[in-house]
Structures are given as C-alpha cells and as structure tokens.
Amino acid sequence: MSLTHLDSAGRARMVDVGGKPVTARRAVASGAVVMKPETLALITSGGIAKGDVLAAARIAGIMAAKKTGELIPLCHPLGLDSVEVNLDPTGPGTLTITATASVTGKTGVEMEALTAVSVAALTVYDMCKAADKEMTIGDIRLEAKSGGRSGDYRRAAD
Amino acid sequence: MSLTHLDSAGRARMVDVGGKPVTARRAVASGAVVMKPETLALITSGGIAKGDVLAAARIAGIMAAKKTGELIPLCHPLGLDSVEVNLDPTGPGTLTITATASVTGKTGVEMEALTAVSVAALTVYDMCKAADKEMTIGDIRLEAKSGGRSGDYRRAAD
Amino acid sequence: MSLTHLDSAGRARMVDVGGKPVTARRAVASGAVVMKPETLALITSGGIAKGDVLAAARIAGIMAAKKTGELIPLCHPLGLDSVEVNLDPTGPGTLTITATASVTGKTGVEMEALTAVSVAALTVYDMCKAADKEMTIGDIRLEAKSGGRSGDYRRAAD
Amino acid sequence: MSLTHLDSAGRARMVDVGGKPVTARRAVASGAVVMKPETLALITSGGIAKGDVLAAARIAGIMAAKKTGELIPLCHPLGLDSVEVNLDPTGPGTLTITATASVTGKTGVEMEALTAVSVAALTVYDMCKAADKEMTIGDIRLEAKSGGRSGDYRRAAD
Amino acid sequence: MSLTHLDSAGRARMVDVGGKPVTARRAVASGAVVMKPETLALITSGGIAKGDVLAAARIAGIMAAKKTGELIPLCHPLGLDSVEVNLDPTGPGTLTITATASVTGKTGVEMEALTAVSVAALTVYDMCKAADKEMTIGDIRLEAKSGGRSGDYRRAAD
Amino acid sequence: MSLTHLDSAGRARMVDVGGKPVTARRAVASGAVVMKPETLALITSGGIAKGDVLAAARIAGIMAAKKTGELIPLCHPLGLDSVEVNLDPTGPGTLTITATASVTGKTGVEMEALTAVSVAALTVYDMCKAADKEMTIGDIRLEAKSGGRSGDYRRAAD
Numbered sequence: 042m043s044l045t046h047l048d049s050a051g052r053a054r055m056v057d058v059g060g061k062p063v064t065a066r067r068a069v070a071s072g073a074v075v076m077k078p079e080t081l082a083l084i085t086s087g088g089i090a091k092g093d094v095l096a097a098a099r100i101a102g103i104m105a106a107k108k109t110g111e112l113i114p115l116c117h118p119l120g121l122d123s124v125e126v127n128l129d130p131t132g133p134g135t136l137t138i139t140a141t142a143s144v145t146g147k148t149g150v151e152m153e154a155l156t157a158v159s160v161a162a163l164t165v166y167d168m169c170k171a172a173d174k175e176m177t178i179g180d181i182r183l184e185a186k187s188g189g190r191s192g193d194y195r196r197a198a199d
Numbered sequence: 200m201s202l203t204h205l206d207s208a209g210r211a212r213m214v215d216v217g218g219k220p221v222t223a224r225r226a227v228a229s230g231a232v233v234m235k236p237e238t239l240a241l242i243t244s245g246g247i248a249k250g251d252v253l254a255a256a257r258i259a260g261i262m263a264a265k266k267t268g269e270l271i272p273l274c275h276p277l278g279l280d281s282v283e284v285n286l287d288p289t290g291p292g293t294l295t296i297t298a299t300a301s302v303t304g305k306t307g308v309e310m311e312a313l314t315a316v317s318v319a320a321l322t323v324y325d326m327c328k329a330a331d332k333e334m335t336i337g338d339i340r341l342e343a344k345s346g347g348r349s350g351d352y353r354r355a356a357d
Numbered sequence: 358m359s360l361t362h363l364d365s366a367g368r369a370r371m372v373d374v375g376g377k378p379v380t381a382r383r384a385v386a387s388g389a390v391v392m393k394p395e396t397l398a399l400i401t402s403g404g405i406a407k408g409d410v411l412a413a414a415r416i417a418g419i420m421a422a423k424k425t426g427e428l429i430p431l432c433h434p435l436g437l438d439s440v441e442v443n444l445d446p447t448g449p450g451t452l453t454i455t456a457t458a459s460v461t462g463k464t465g466v467e468m469e470a471l472t473a474v475s476v477a478a479l480t481v482y483d484m485c486k487a488a489d490k491e492m493t494i495g496d497i498r499l500e501a502k503s504g505g506r507s508g509d510y511r512r513a514a515d
Numbered sequence: 516m517s518l519t520h521l522d523s524a525g526r527a528r529m530v531d532v533g534g535k536p537v538t539a540r541r542a543v544a545s546g547a548v549v550m551k552p553e554t555l556a557l558i559t560s561g562g563i564a565k566g567d568v569l570a571a572a573r574i575a576g577i578m579a580a581k582k583t584g585e586l587i588p589l590c591h592p593l594g595l596d597s598v599e600v601n602l603d604p605t606g607p608g609t610l611t612i613t614a615t616a617s618v619t620g621k622t623g624v625e626m627e628a629l630t631a632v633s634v635a636a637l638t639v640y641d642m643c644k645a646a647d648k649e650m651t652i653g654d655i656r657l658e659a660k661s662g663g664r665s666g667d668y669r670r671a672a673d
Numbered sequence: 674m675s676l677t678h679l680d681s682a683g684r685a686r687m688v689d690v691g692g693k694p695v696t697a698r699r700a701v702a703s704g705a706v707v708m709k710p711e712t713l714a715l716i717t718s719g720g721i722a723k724g725d726v727l728a729a730a731r732i733a734g735i736m737a738a739k740k741t742g743e744l745i746p747l748c749h750p751l752g753l754d755s756v757e758v759n760l761d762p763t764g765p766g767t768l769t770i771t772a773t774a775s776v777t778g779k780t781g782v783e784m785e786a787l788t789a790v791s792v793a794a795l796t797v798y799d800m801c802k803a804a805d806k807e808m809t810i811g812d813i814r815l816e817a818k819s820g821g822r823s824g825d826y827r828r829a830a831d
Numbered sequence: 832m833s834l835t836h837l838d839s840a841g842r843a844r845m846v847d848v849g850g851k852p853v854t855a856r857r858a859v860a861s862g863a864v865v866m867k868p869e870t871l872a873l874i875t876s877g878g879i880a881k882g883d884v885l886a887a888a889r890i891a892g893i894m895a896a897k898k899t900g901e902l903i904p905l906c907h908p909l910g911l912d913s914v915e916v917n918l919d920p921t922g923p924g925t926l927t928i929t930a931t932a933s934v935t936g937k938t939g940v941e942m943e944a945l946t947a948v949s950v951a952a953l954t955v956y957d958m959c960k961a962a963d964k965e966m967t968i969g970d971i972r973l974e975a976k977s978g979g980r981s982g983d984y985r986r987a988a989d
Contacts, residue, residue: 044241044252046326048757053251053326053728055735057755059697059775065375072336083202093211094202096369096570097272100430103371104578105270107426107434110739112263112270112318113325114255114732118739118752120434122463123373125364143375147754151332152325159317159336160270167271167310168204168211170341174309174352178230178317179337183328194332206599211570213577215597217539217617223849254728254843258904261845262736265900265908268581272574276581276594278908280937281847283838301849305596360557360568362642369567369642381691388652399518409527410518412685412886413588416746419687420894421586423742423750428579428586428634429641430571436750438779439689441680459691467648468641475633475652476586483587483626484520484527486657490625490668494546494633495653499644510648522915527886529893531913533855533933584897588890592897592910621912676873676884678958685883685958704968715834725843726834729904737902744895744902744950745957746887783964784957791949791968792902799903799942800836800843802973806941806984810862810949811969815960826964 046115055115061147066188070154071139072181074165078133080173084165085130094168095128098138102126102161106142106153113156117148126157128165138162139184151183204273213273219305224346228312229297230339232323236291238331242323243288252326253286256296260284260319264300264311271314275306284315286323296320297342309341362431371431377463382504386470387455388497390481394449396489400481401446410484411444414454418442418477422458422469429472433464442473444481454478455500467499520589529589535621540662544628545613546655548639552607554647558639559604568642569602572612576600576635580616580627587630591622600631602639612636613658625657678747687747693779698820702786703771704813706797710765712805716797717762726800727760730770734758734793738774738785745788749780758789760797770794771816783815836905845905851937856978860944861929862971864955868923870963874955875920884958885918888928892916892951896932896943903946907938916947918955928952929974941973 048054084094103124110118122143131137140157142150162178169176187193206212242252261282268276280301289295298315300308320336327334345351364370400410419440426434438459447453456473458466478494485492503509522528558568577598584592596617605611614631616624636652643650661667680686716726735756742750754775763769772789774782794810801808819825838844874884893914900908912933921927930947932940952968959966977983 044326045329046255047251051251052759053255053731053735054758055753055756057775059754059777093205093209093570096567097204097211097574099369100571100574101270101272103369104427104430108270111736112259112266113322114259114736115322116325117754118434118750120436120462120752121371122375122433124371126370127368143373145375146752151328152321155321155324155336159321162339163310163313163317164271164273166313167274168202170309171203174341174344175354176340177337178313178339181320181336181339182334183332186332196333210601211573211577212600213595213598215617217596217619251728254725255732257843258729258732261843262901262904269578272578275596276592276908278594278910278936279845280849280907282845284844285842301847303849304594360642361645362571363567367567369571409521409525409886412883413520413527413890415685416887416890417586417588419685420743420746424586428575428582429638430575431638432641434750436752436778437687438691438749440687442686443684459689461691467644468637471637471640471652475637478655479626479629479633480587480589482629483590484518486625487519490657490660491670492656494629494655497636497652498650499648502648512649526917527889527893528916529911529914531933533912533935585894588894591912592908594910620910676958677961678887679883683883685887725837725841729836729843733902733904740902744891744898745954746891747954748957783960784953787953787956787968791953794971795942795945795949796903796905798945799906800834802941803835806973806976807986808972809969810945810971813952813968813971814966815964818964828965 053115058147063145063147064188065145066149067143068149068151068154068186069141069184070158071184072158072162074136074162074176074178076134076176077173080169081130081134081136083172098128098161098164099126101164102140102157105160106157109153109156113152116152119144119146124157126161149186149189151186211273216305221303221305222346223303224307225301226307226309226312226344227299227342228316229342230316230320232294232320232334232336234292234334235331238327239288239292239294241330256286256319256322257284259322260298260315263318264315267311267314271310274310277302277304282315284319307344307347309344369431374463379461379463380504381461382465383459384465384467384470384502385457385500386474387500388474388478390452390478390492390494392450392492393489396485397446397450397452399488414444414477414480415442417480418456418473421476422473425469425472429468432468435460435462440473442477465502465505467502527589532621537619537621538662539619540623541617542623542625542628542660543615543658544632545658546632546636548610548636548650548652550608550650551647554643555604555608555610557646572602572635572638573600575638576614576631579634580631583627583630587626590626593618593620598631600635623660623663625660629655685747690779695777695779696820697777698781699775700781700783700786700818701773701816702790703816704790704794706768706794706808706810708766708808709805712801713762713766713768715804730760730793730796731758733796734772734789737792738789741785741788745784748784751776751778756789758793781818781821783818843905848937853935853937854978855935856939857933858939858941858944858976859931859974860948861974862948862952864926864952864966864968866924866966867963870959871920871924871926873962888918888951888954889916891954892930892947895950896947899943899946903942906942909934909936914947916951939976939979941976945971
C-alpha cells in the first residue's frame with residue numbers, strides 16, 4: 042500500500058483526476074467543541090444576542106469550505122454545489138458541528154466538509170476564548186461520503 | 200459575564216484593540232491525528248518518501264497561520280514574527296502536532312497557533328485518506344500563552 | 358414568500374445547485390461614481406496619464422469578479438467565461454461603470470457583475486480621494502441577466 | 516492639482532507612506548440598499564430567521580474590510596484595530612449600512628470602511644435577489660475621518 | 674495582428690471562452706535558479722535536512738498554480754486536474770524547475786505551469802538568500818502544450 | 832554555513848524576527864521578458880491601446896507584492912510602505928521590469944520586489960502569448976537592498 046499523494050520517489054504531487062468521471066458527490070463531516078457548561082450557556086441563551094456566535098461560525102465554516110483548495114496543498118480546487126453547516130448543543134458543555142458539502146465533479150468533497158467543521162470550531166473558540174481558555178476542539182471526522190469510484194462510505198458507530 | 204466579540208445588542212464585532220499596548224506575545228497549541236498504526240507507518244517510515252507528508256503538513260500549517268485573519272471572521276490581521284509547526288509520532292497510531300506562533304503586537308496569537316495545528320492536521324488527513332478514512336482529528340487546544348494584559352497561561356496537565 | 362439563502366429555521370446556507378442544468382448565463386450590472394467635475398477632468402484628460410485610473414479600476418473590477426465567491430458568503434465559486442468592465446463619463450461629474458460577466462454553469466453571475474462594478478468604483482474613489490473626499494458611489498444595480506430557469510430579465514427604464 | 520496615486524508620467528503607484536507618522540486613525544462610511552418594503556420585511560421580521568441576513572452581511576463586511584488591500588490595487592495593507600458594521604432599516608424599503616474602521620498606522624482607513632459597506636450591501640443583495648431583482652445599492656460615501664496629517668473631516672449634511 | 678486581451682479600443686478584458694469546446698489540456702513549463710555551487714550543495718546534500726527546501730518549493734509551486742487566476746489579471750479561474758513540480762540539479766550551480774499542469778476545460782494551462790515554476794523559484798531564493806544574494810532566476814518558458822484549438826506546441830531545442 | 836529557514840533538524844520554519852529592530856528597508860529587483868521585436872511593438876506602439884498591457888502588468892506586480900507572504904511559505908507578512916513597478920523597452924525584443932518595495936519593519940523586502948517583477952512578467956506573457964509563445968522570462972535578481980542588520984547591498988555590474 043502506498044500514499045496516492047506521493048509519487049514513486051516520495052515527492053508530493055496533486056493526483057491527476059483528468060480521467061475520472063464527473064459524478065454527484067457528497068460528504069458529511071462532524072466535530073465538537075467541548076467547553077464549560079457556562080460558556081455554552083452564553084452562546085445558546087439569552088435574547089437577541091443568541092444568534093451571532095452560531096451565525097458567525099456557520100458563515101465562517103461555509104466560507105472556509107470554499108477555500109479548501111487554497112489551504113490544503115494537494116486538494117483540487119472545486120466548484121461546490123452546496124455547503125451546509127449546523128451547530129447544535131449535544132451535551133452540557135458540548136457543541137456539535139456538522140457540515141455537508143456536495144459537488145458534481147471528478148473528486149470527493151471530504152476535505153471541504155472537514156475544513157468547514159474545523160474553521161467553524163475555531164470561530165467558536167475565538168469568540169468565546171475570553172470566557173474560557175480551556176475549550177477543546179475534537180472528534181473531527183468523516184461521517185459519510187457518496188459518489189465516485191470508491192463507492193459509498195458510512196463511518197461505523199463508535 | 201459576556202462575550203467580548205458581541206456588542207451589547209449581541210451583534211458580532213471585531214474588538215477594538217487600538218488602546219492596548221504593543222507587547223511580545225507567544226502562544227502554543229497542540230492537537231493530534233489518530234489513525235491506524237499502519238497508516239502512521241506509511242508516513243514515518245521508508246526511504247526518501249518519508250519527508251513529504253510531514254513537510255507538506257508543516258508548510259500548510261505555517262501558511263494557514265498567516266491566513267488566520269482571513270479565515271476567522273473577528274480575528275485581527277497580524278504581522279507574525281514567527282511560526283513553527285512540529286509533527287511527532289507519540290503512540291502507535293497517534294501523530295501529535297504542536298504549533299508555536301509569536302508576534303509583537305496588541306493582541307494574542309492563540310488563534311494563529313490553533314489554526315496552524317488544524318490545517319496541518321487536515322493536510323495529513325488529505326494525504327492519507329485513500330489509505331485510512333477513519334482517521335480522527337482531535338484534542339486541539341491551547342497549551343500556553345504569554346504576553347498581554349491577561350497574564351501568562353499554561354494549561355493544567357490532564 | 359421566503360429567502361432561498363435561509364433554511365426553514367432561518368439559518369444561512371449555500372443553496373444546493375446540484376440538480377440545476379448547466380446553461381450559458383450572462384449578467385450586466387452598472388453603477389456610478391459622482392464627483393466634482395474637476396475630479397473627473399483629472400481622470401479623463403491630460404496626456405499619457407489619462408489611462409491609468411481607468412485602467413486600474415478596470416483591472417480591479419475584473420479581478421474582483423473572480424473573487425466574488427470569496428467575498429460574498431453564500432455565493433457559489435464559479436469558473437467565469439468572461440468579464441468586461443467599462444468606465445465612461447456620462448455627465449459633468451459622473452463616471453458610469455458597466456460590467457458584464459458570463460459563465461457556462463448552474464447558477465447566475467449577477468453577483469460577479471455587481472461585485473466588479475463595486476470594486477471598480479472603490480478603486481476610482483481610492484485613486485481620487487486626495488482630490489475629492491465627497492465622491493459618492495451609487496446606483497449599483499442589475500441591468501440584465503439571461504440564461505437559467507428563471508428566464509431573461511431586463512431592468513425597466515427609470 | 517494632481518492625483519497622488521499616479522507618478523509624474525501618469526503611471527499607477529502605491530504612494531510611499533514610509534515617512535508619515537503613526538497615528539490613531541478612524542473612518543466612518545455609509546451606504547444603503549433600497550428595496551421593496553416587502554423584501555425589507557422578509558429580512559427584519561419574523562421569528563428566529565431574522566438574524567441571519569443581517570448577521571451574514573455584518574460578517575461579510577468585517578471580513579471584506581480586512582481584504583481591502585487585496586481588492587483595491589494601490590491600497591496599503593493594514594493591521595486594523597477594529598471594524599464594526601451596522602445595518603438598520605431607515606425607511607419603508609431602505610436598509611442603511613454604516614461601517615467604522617480604525618487603525619494605528621501611517622495611512623487612513625477610508626477604503627476599509629467603504630469596502631465593508633459595499634460588501635455588506637452586496638451580501639444583502641445576494642441573499643434577497645430571488646425575491647427582489649430591482650434592489651439598488653447607493654449613497655456609498657465617507658461620513659467622517661480622523662487622525663493623520665490632513666486633519667479631521669466630517670461630511671456636510673445633505 | 675493584435676493582442677487578444679485588449680478590445681478594439683485597447684482596453685484590457687478577459688477573453689470570452691464561452692463558445693470554446695471543453696478538451697483535455699496540458700502544459701509544461703521550465704525555469705532555473707542559478708546560484709553558487711556551494712549554495713546548491715546546501716540544498717541537495719546533507720542528512721535529513723535535504724528534503725525541506727525542495728519540498729517547500731514544490732508545495733509552494735503547486736499552491737501557486739491554483740492561485741494563477743487570482744494573480745494574473747486576465748487569466749480565467751480554472752479547476753485544475755493535476756499539477757506536478759520537480760526541482761533537479763542540472764549543473765554545478767543550476768537547479769532546474771519543471772512544472773506540468775492539466776485541466777479538462779475551455780482554455781489552456783500555460784499560465785498555471787509558468788506560475789508554478791516562478792513561485793517555486795522564488796521559494797528557493799527566499800530560503801537560500803541569507804547564504805547567497807546573487808542567485809538569478811531565469812529561462813522561465815513554455816516547453817510544450819497540448820489540447821485546444823490552436824494545436825500542440827513544442828518549443829524548439831535551443 | 833547553514834540555511835536560516837531550516838531548524839537544526841532540517842525542518843522548514845519561519846525565522847523568528849521578534850528580537851530584530853524596526854528599521855526602514857528598501858529593495859530593488861529587476862528582470863526581463865525577451866520576445867520577438869514585433870511582439871514588443873504590439874505592446875509599446877499604437878494609439879490608445881498602448882497603455883493597457885503595461886498598466887495591467889504594473890498593477891498585477893503591485894498587487895502581487897502585497898501577496899508575497901501568502902505565496903512564499905516562510906515569508907513574513909509585511910505592511911508595505913510602498914511598491915513601484917516600471918516596465919521599459921531596453922532592446923529590440925526586451926522589456927525590462929524593475930520593482931522597488933519599502934517597509935518600516937523587522938525584515939527585508941527582497942521577496943516583495945522579486946515577486947512583483949515575476950508576476951508583472953507573467954502578466955506580460957499572458958497578454959501576449961497568443962502572438963508569441965516563445966517569450967522567455969529571465970534575469971530575475973536582486974539589484975539592491977538597504978536597511979537592516981546585514982548592511983546595504985548592491986549587485987556588482989555584470
């Protein structure tokens with residue numbers, strides 16, 4: 042077994058997708074920001090303010106998905122069909138982030154979904170760090186992908 | 200307590216750092232990519248190839264640190280003094296990433312260090328995903344920061 | 358009626374264009390920079406210098422059209438077929454800007470044409486602001502679009 | 516009188532600010548999106564959804580201010596101290612946008628404030644264009660600036 | 674004969690490729706960094722260090738190819754299929770850089786290959802400049818292109 | 832002797848400039864595009880059109896100088912004080928490009944001047960390539976630098 046992003050001499054290269062068919066592809070990734078319950082309460086409760094941390098993180102994640110090819114050296118630039126980012130409290134101090142990306146193209150959108158989750162998480166960290174320096178970003182992983190030669194994938198439940 | 204990145208009506212804003220003193224600031228962040236031991240072996244062993252996944256991730260992390268202000272909506276653009284990214288195997292299937300950023304400025308560089316770790320981890324994921332879709336990126340956190348009004352911080356050991 | 362860029366819970370999302378047909382699309386937008394007649398004279402008259410404000414604004418507008426997907430959070434990244442930006446004096450102190458963008462794709466190029474006009478106008482402002490701080494940028498609007506499911510559109514005369 | 520951004524042969528150049536003093540500078544710009552009253556109602560009324568058009572535009576404006584030096588050919592890259600963008604209904608179909616930018620530096624931040632207004636307006640247009648193609652963006656102008664050699668400026672009331 | 678990137682009035686424009694067929698296109702470009710033999714020895718010899726200048730330059734070249742449409746005013750933004758950058762010593766003080774880019778599209782990828790070579794060369798310069806300020810970057814040229822209406826091209830041997 | 836951009840284990844890093852003094856720094860770089868005399872005549876002669884190739888290249892070079900820290904992996908992001916790019920015919924088929932960059936900062940601006948020359952040259956190539964595929968970009972080099980600890984430098988005449 043070998044790594045597709047290295048040539049036979051071990052040098053980094055962008056894999057040639059020229060001969061691959063154009064198909065509808067979709068990927069879902071998730072991750073979580075774990076924080077003090079009080080910090081999560083600051084984000085999710087209280088009047089008109091409640092929207093803006095989540096809205097900012099959602100938009101930062103969507104915009105980052107569009108920048109994936111610029112951030113990850115060997116990613117192909119892609120004309121995304123859609124990106125969606127959701128942030129939901131799933132525990133006393135846990136904010137779970139899910140991103141779905143899709144494209145009609147020659148290569149998958151796993152990296153776009155994972156990048157959207159990562160940057161949405163960093164945005165939450167940034168906006169809350171004055172209140173809680175100990176937040177941790179974790180469990181960033183691919184949940185599912187479809188389309189393309191390698192077939193559909195769904196992560197096994199933990 | 201309230202979130203500094205929201206004004207009194209809860210609207211997102213970039214905090215005004217105009218009146219803050221210019222000081223030497225430094226931040227260290229870390230994170231890990233957890234993968235199959237065989238995947239880690241593909242990265243770290245074997246002839247001339249061994250360098251390029253780690254070299255690509257290191258460079259992607261450094262370049263991402265410089266893009267932090269572009270990715271995170273309310274981050275200040277900063278003229279970084281230095282960025283350093285290291286990737287080291289710390290267990291059978293664990294690659295630990297550490298990033299250090301420094302600046303002489305009015306605001307801290309936590310987000311730059313965290314962004315470097317995140318994008319270096321995404322680059323490892325990208326270059327190895329054909330071999331291992333189940334990799335997880337986690338434990339992204341601030342280890343230490345120094346400089347600035349709020350004093351030095353060092354994360355308590357787990 | 359509702360806004361397509363918000364889901365049913367009012368959260369921003371990038372509209373999924375995956376199922377839309379690829380067609381030839383074109384959009385024309387216009388706007389104006391209103392300034393003192395003397396300022397316009399500095400731009401349009403006088404020897405070899407005359408080209409560079411207009412040339413700089415034209416190029417800035419074209420380059421900005423290519424950045425639209427990066428600037429506008431929910432815009433799809435597009436592989437533009439063409440962009441053209443023209444700047445013409447249309448009154449004693451009025452410089453009218455027109456931009457045309459086209460693509461063969463699943464979604465329209467209104468935002469690309471409008472962004473080209475806006476950034477060309479800002480470039481004129483920047484290059485002339487030492488001479489005239491009171492310039493106003495206005496009347497930025499879609500003139501016409503063609504291609505796509507919603508049919509052709511032409512703005513009614515004022 | 517001549518244009519500072521052209522040299523004596525009329526060629527575009529970035530004005531040398533190397534000898535200028537570092538001072539605290541601030542600029543305020545404004546503009547408006549004029550739309551059908553029903554469109555404005557879709558943005559400003561109604562349940563949880565109401566935040567996201569305004570939140571997206573606010574964030575797009577702030578992020579664009581940080582990109583000003585990248586969009587406008589002869590603008591100096593600046594390390595902004597703060598950016599604030601507000602969007603307020605000021606008439607039956609008028610949404611007024613105000614942006615304030617500040618820096619401690621050698622050159623003013625008019626272009627950053629004007630760019631923030633322009634891109635926030637374009638974002639509103641984008642998110643509402645399916646409902647209202649006739650929206651117009653206008654009256655983009657500098658309201659006030661302070662700091663720097665040329666003294667304070669406040670636009671005369673209309 | 675005239676320049677395709679200027680309209681009949683001599684104004685810059687992005688050539689309209691809307692009517693051109695989509696074909697597989699490929700371009701190869703090359704260039705060289707000429708330096709002191711001792712400088713080249715620092716790059717190519719010596720233990721574990723040897724990889725990183727070449728790895729950094731290779732990655733910088735690949736990432737720059739993806740940014741071509743952002744750097745060159747009238748280039749079309751392209752969804753590249755592949756990019757490959759190689760750096761090889763070809764004389765006592767000569768490091769030759771070759772880049773190959775490919776796309777399935779309406780317009781060629783010469784500029785992408787040439788940009789990859791240029792930025793890889795600049796990266797070598799940057800990393801070695803403390804040791805050798807006299808390095809020269811030269812002989813940047815198109816070696817070959819295929820695909821598209823104008824037929825295949827191969828540069829004549831010198 | 833060793834390379835400053837590699838640590839003792841040969842890994843790429845951004846050199847720490849935190850302890851270096853802030854001084855006025857300036858760098859001049861040059862390069863040339865060599866083409867058929869007829870191609871140069873298309874650029875430099877003839878009516879109103881003559882300005883736009885040179886104007887586009889000048890602006891592309893200035894904008895690229897501002898992007899240097901984004902293109903070259905280990906370059907520090909800099910707040911440039913000025914950039915100037917000139918293009919002058921210096922022989923029957925030779926267009927010479929000179930760029931000057933300056934900053935008040937902790938690190939030099941050689942890379943900014945060299946990047947401006949390179950991207951201005953690529954822009955000329957792009958705009959003329961339909962007329963002349965054999966153009967060569969060469970002789971890109973540092974002419975002079977001043978400011979900073981290492982003292983002034985002026986390249987010896989050939």
